[in-house]
Amino acid sequence: MESVIGVNLPQESYEIAIASGNLAKLGDRMMSLNLGKKVLVVSNPVIFQYYGEVAIASLKEAGFEVAQITLPAGESYKTHDSLQKIYDAALENRLERSSTMVALGGGVIGDMTGFASATWLRGINFVQVPTTLLAMVDASIGGKTGVNHPQGKNLIGAFHQPREVLIDPEVLKTLPVREFRAGIAEVIKYGIIWDAELFSQMERSQYLDCLDNLDLGLLQEILTRSCQAKADVVSKDEKEAGLRAILNYGHTIGHAVESLTEYRVVNHGEAVAIGMVAAGEIAVTLQMWDKLASERQNALIQKAGLPTALPPGLDIEAIVDALSTDKKVKAGKVRFVLPTQIGAAIVTDQVPRDVIKQVLQQMSS
Amino acid sequence: MESVIGVNLPQESYEIAIASGNLAKLGDRMMSLNLGKKVLVVSNPVIFQYYGEVAIASLKEAGFEVAQITLPAGESYKTHDSLQKIYDAALENRLERSSTMVALGGGVIGDMTGFASATWLRGINFVQVPTTLLAMVDASIGGKTGVNHPQGKNLIGAFHQPREVLIDPEVLKTLPVREFRAGIAEVIKYGIIWDAELFSQMERSQYLDCLDNLDLGLLQEILTRSCQAKADVVSKDEKEAGLRAILNYGHTIGHAVESLTEYRVVNHGEAVAIGMVAAGEIAVTLQMWDKLASERQNALIQKAGLPTALPPGLDIEAIVDALSTDKKVKAGKVRFVLPTQIGAAIVTDQVPRDVIKQVLQQMSS
Numbered sequence: 001m002e003s004v005i006g007v008n009l010p011q012e013s014y015e016i017a018i019a020s021g022n023l024a025k026l027g028d029r030m031m032s033l034n035l036g037k038k039v040l041v042v043s044n045p046v047i048f049q050y051y052g053e054v055a056i057a058s059l060k061e062a063g064f065e066v067a068q069i070t071l072p073a074g075e076s077y078k079t080h081d082s083l084q085k086i087y088d089a090a091l092e093n094r095l096e097r098s099s100t101m102v103a104l105g106g107g108v109i110g111d112m113t114g115f116a117s118a119t120w121l122r123g124i125n126f127v128q129v130p131t132t133l134l135a136m137v138d139a140s141i142g143g144k145t146g147v148n149h150p151q152g153k154n155l156i157g158a159f160h161q162p163r164e165v166l167i168d169p170e171v172l173k174t175l176p177v178r179e180f181r182a183g184i185a186e187v188i189k190y191g192i193i194w195d196a197e198l199f200s201q202m203e204r205s206q207y208l209d210c211l212d213n214l215d216l217g218l219l220q221e222i223l224t225r226s227c228q229a230k231a232d233v234v235s236k237d238e239k240e241a242g243l244r245a246i247l248n249y250g251h252t253i254g255h256a257v258e259s260l261t262e263y264r265v266v267n268h269g270e271a272v273a274i275g276m277v278a279a280g281e282i283a284v285t286l287q288m289w290d291k292l293a294s295e296r297q298n299a300l301i302q303k304a305g306l307p308t309a310l311p312p313g314l315d316i317e318a319i320v321d322a323l324s325t326d327k328k329v330k331a332g333k334v335r336f337v338l339p340t341q342i343g344a345a346i347v348t349d350q351v352p353r354d355v356i357k358q359v360l361q362q363m364s365s
Numbered sequence: 366m367e368s369v370i371g372v373n374l375p376q377e378s379y380e381i382a383i384a385s386g387n388l389a390k391l392g393d394r395m396m397s398l399n400l401g402k403k404v405l406v407v408s409n410p411v412i413f414q415y416y417g418e419v420a421i422a423s424l425k426e427a428g429f430e431v432a433q434i435t436l437p438a439g440e441s442y443k444t445h446d447s448l449q450k451i452y453d454a455a456l457e458n459r460l461e462r463s464s465t466m467v468a469l470g471g472g473v474i475g476d477m478t479g480f481a482s483a484t485w486l487r488g489i490n491f492v493q494v495p496t497t498l499l500a501m502v503d504a505s506i507g508g509k510t511g512v513n514h515p516q517g518k519n520l521i522g523a524f525h526q527p528r529e530v531l532i533d534p535e536v537l538k539t540l541p542v543r544e545f546r547a548g549i550a551e552v553i554k555y556g557i558i559w560d561a562e563l564f565s566q567m568e569r570s571q572y573l574d575c576l577d578n579l580d581l582g583l584l585q586e587i588l589t590r591s592c593q594a595k596a597d598v599v600s601k602d603e604k605e606a607g608l609r610a611i612l613n614y615g616h617t618i619g620h621a622v623e624s625l626t627e628y629r630v631v632n633h634g635e636a637v638a639i640g641m642v643a644a645g646e647i648a649v650t651l652q653m654w655d656k657l658a659s660e661r662q663n664a665l666i667q668k669a670g671l672p673t674a675l676p677p678g679l680d681i682e683a684i685v686d687a688l689s690t691d692k693k694v695k696a697g698k699v700r701f702v703l704p705t706q707i708g709a710a711i712v713t714d715q716v717p718r719d720v721i722k723q724v725l726q727q728m729s730s
Contacts, residue, residue, distance in 0.1 A: 011376070080445065091516055094689075119484070122511065122522040123604075146487065151456055157487040158523055239488075324459075 001217075003224040007141065007231045009238050012161050016141060016227045018220070022168035023054050026102075026129065027062025033163050035125050036098025039064045040089055042113040043104040044073035047131050050174050055104055055129065067093040071109065075263035078108045078148045080156075086116035100125035100163070106132035106179075107139035107268070111154070114145030118160030128165040132175055133183025134269055137190070137226035140165045142234040142244075153259055159239060167227070169219055177210045177305075182269020184208060184304040185250070187222050189276060190229040192297055193249045196343030198225040202300060209305035245347045249337040250275035253360070256322035257310065265311045273306035274363070281359040282351055283338040293342050309363050316360045320353060366582075368589040372506065372596045374603050377526050381506060381592045383585070387533035388419050391467075391494065392427025398528050400490050401463025404429045405454055407478040408469040409438035412496050415539050420469055420494065432458040436474065440628035443473045443513045445521075451481040465490035465528070471497035471544075472504035472633065476519070479510030483525030493530040497540055498548025499634055502555070502591035505530045507599040507609075518624055524604060532592070534584055542575045542670075547634025549573060549669040550615070552587050554641060555594040557662055558614045561708030563590040567665060574670035610712045614702040615640035618725070621687035622675065630676045638671035639728070646724040647716055648703040658707050674728050681725045685718060 002019035017029065030039075039059055043052055048070045059066045069089040071082045086101070095101075101124065103113035110128055117126035128140035146157020172180065191199030201221055207213035230247070237244040254275030257266060266274065280297050283289035298308055310319075323334045333349035334356075340346055367384035382394065395404075404424055408417060413435045424431045434454040436447045451466070460466075466489065468478035475493055482491035493505035511522020537545065556564030566586055572578035595612070602609040619640030622631060631639065645662050648654035663673055675684075688699045698714035699721075705711055 080449075084445075087514060087521060091514065091520065115484075119480075119511075119521050119523055121520065122509065122524055144487065146484075149452060149456060155456065155486065156452060156484050158484055159487055 001220045003220065003227075005224065005227050005231050007161075008235045009161060014162060014164050016165040016167065016231065018167040018169070018223050018227065020168060020170050022166050023051060023129070023171065024058050026055050026166055027058035027060070027064060029164060029166060030059065030064070030100070030127060031062045033125075035100045035163070036096055037063070037065050038093065038095055038099040039066050039102055040086075040093055040095060040099070041066060041068040041102045041104055042086055042109055042116070043068065043070050044106075044109055045070045046073065047105045047109075051104060051131065051171055055102070059102075071112070073106065073108060075108060075148070075153075075258075075268070078112055080147060082112055083116055083147050086113065087120060090116065090120050095120065095124060097121050097124055100127055102127045102129060103140075104129045104131065105135070106130065107135040110135050110139050111145050111157075112147055114143070114160055114162070115147055115157055118145050118158040123160065126160060126162045128162040130165070130167060131171045132179050133172060134179065134186055136167050136223060137183060138186045138230060141227060141230045143238070153255060153263075165227075167223060169223060172211055175211070178267065179269075180211050181209060181305045182267045185269035185273040185276070185301070185306050187226050188297070188300055188304065189247075189249050189272060190226045191300075192276065192339050192342060193246050193337065193345040194229040194233070194343060195225055198222070198229070199300070199342050203296070208300070208303045245335065246337050246345045248335075249339070249345055250279055252323060252334065252336050253278045253319065256319045257314065260314060260318055260322055261311055266307065270307050273301050273304075273308065274310060277301065277308045278359050278363060279336060279338055281362065282336060282355055283340070285355050285359060286338070286351070289339050289341070293339070296342065297339075310360065314364075316357055316364065319360055320356055323356075366585045368585065368592075370589065370592050370596050372526075373600045374526060379527060379529050381530040381532065381596065383532040383534070383588050383592065385533060385535050387531050388416060388494070388536065389423050391420050391531055392423035392425070392429060394529060394531060395424065395429070395465070395492060396427045398490075400465045400528070401461055402428070402430050403458065403460055403464035404431050404467055405451075405458055405460060405464070406431060406433040406467045406469055407451055407474055407481070408433065408435050409471075409474055410435045411438065412470045412474075416469060416496065416536055420467070424467075436477070438471065438473060440473060440513070440518075440623075440633070443477055445512060447477055448481055448512050451478065452485060455481065455485050460485065460489060462486050462489055465492055467492045467494060468505075469494045469496065470500070471495065472500045475500050475504050476510050476522075477512055479508070479525055479527070480512055480522055483510050483523040488525065491525060491527045493527045495530070495532060496536045497544050498537060499544065499551055501532050501588060502548060503551045503595065506592060506595045508603070518620060518628075530592075532588060534588060537576055540576070543632065545576050546574060546670045547632045550634035550638040550641070550666070550671050552591050553662070553665055553669065554614050554637060555591045556665075557641065557704050557707060558611050558702065558710040559594040559598070559708060560590055563587070563594070564665070564707050568661070573665070573668045610700065611702050611710045613700075614704070614710055615644055617688060617699065617701050618643045618684065621684045622679065625679060625683055625687055626676055631672065635672050638666050638669075638673065639675060642666065642673045643724050643728060644701060644703055646727065647701060647720055648705070650720050650724060651703070651716070654704050654706070658704070661707065662704075675725065679729075681722055681729065684725055685721055688721075
């Protein structure tokens, strides 16, 4: 099974290639992009141990000069210090404007490598090789790059599109089950906001909580349809002027929960799951969405082994306050993405503070 | 006298407005750009003392909410630490995606503020109010932003176009004479690579070494023609794929000299002056430019009170080595901009190392 999805943007277009065994084809695929000879592979130690050798052998065989650097994984390492290490490696290996940084890892590696490539020499080439389900279906597509500020996630960043996204589903075999589920949270998001058929396919599957229980055909559908959804939205609105905001479904409250628990209690996908339950309840409360659809969403979230309640001990007021420091704030108003049916959502800044608090109180455990 | 020059780019266009008294019109001009209410003015302490009050009063009168931050001036402060202070001020004042950072200062303030605005929330609005001649005719136009890496100038940066460049020649009255001359170096550059008439106008002026000796009509011509030259080149090649490289005339060796003397011995304009003398000599040696034209260039550089020899004690080998870490290196080859007549230049990577060394030896003091 192989899928190739085009991301078509005004100034630069690229492909997302999804197929088993793609990792060993990295060098060949990159050769066809007419890049300079020098490549810096950025990875984390665990992923590099599993997949570094195959990736680097493929690049060398295709004629690239390859350097590598590994950085600790995890949201708490998505900092200026890690970025500085990539810059230092770029300098040491004398990367030029025609050179390429390859991100081999999850979303943190992809975001940091993307930002480093956006800002080194005012922008060099960048290739995404995501190794987590979350990065495959979300972070690796669309050109959002960045690092965290001590007081907020992704406050420092840039839009910088990759030259290619190469996805090899085989690498998911070593993904911890909790991280697999985190990826499924974003897939459920696409089902709710964009692709009702994807939602139904997941509803029909008996299991959704780990890779071993998943039909390979469904996995390929999940990857292809999710990447297609993201590519569709990004192609229509690269710089998040309008439509792209719907991709933030579940993220408004999700980000606040991640931030307040210092990225240690829930992972990104779990936070999005909690955020989707909250946004769904808000939509039901505001009579924009029917209760049955919201129950179907929450059932799917539970089938995926994802949380539907707030982590214990979180202060409701603190969550509501945190919403106003989010990037998505406009003229002081908090924007929410709310579903109107399965497969469609709208953006609104008209959610009363009381409704947010009421829904969060219901979700307190 | 008032000039308005358009910079026309595929995705975003903007104006450079040049007129005495413009500073007091900052707020009104920005109102017409349809920006959000929040503005962060970034300046250095000296400039802010002279002009901060007028700028801020103008912004407030137009209805903006204004915050301010001052950072030390000078190339050695163009660092990540200064950038972090701008980010912190952005966070503290809760800047949003529709907010604007205003750079009120010279090239260092402009470059850092530009980079901060390029990377805060993945890009917010940015307005340039350059207060040095160098920043007016060069750095403030074209969207190059960045900070220095400890081992090289502008290695970290982004392309981010301002929404407007507002130039008030009045502010040059407080500019130290050495900095005025540094700006004239870039003006001479435009004469050589682009605008023979500008070159002749400066040749005809009896003095060129300080503002007090300058005819006000000539000053307006210098500002307008220089900004027009930069706008022409940038409009044709925003991301420096080709033509824009000619703006680096004098900068190849200039950057190496600045870097090796740790930005403390010569300022940017002086380094460019030295670099233009060197590039001119190289062009003459390679029989691409006639000796007489190069002598006219050097005479103009001297009339402006700018250096034509290397700073004492610089090692020629070290300069040649430093050339290869420059951003402008492509496939290991050093690119030079060489004049072919007054008003025209080409880019080449075919300058033999021996010729570079020979010319630098002639220029050793």
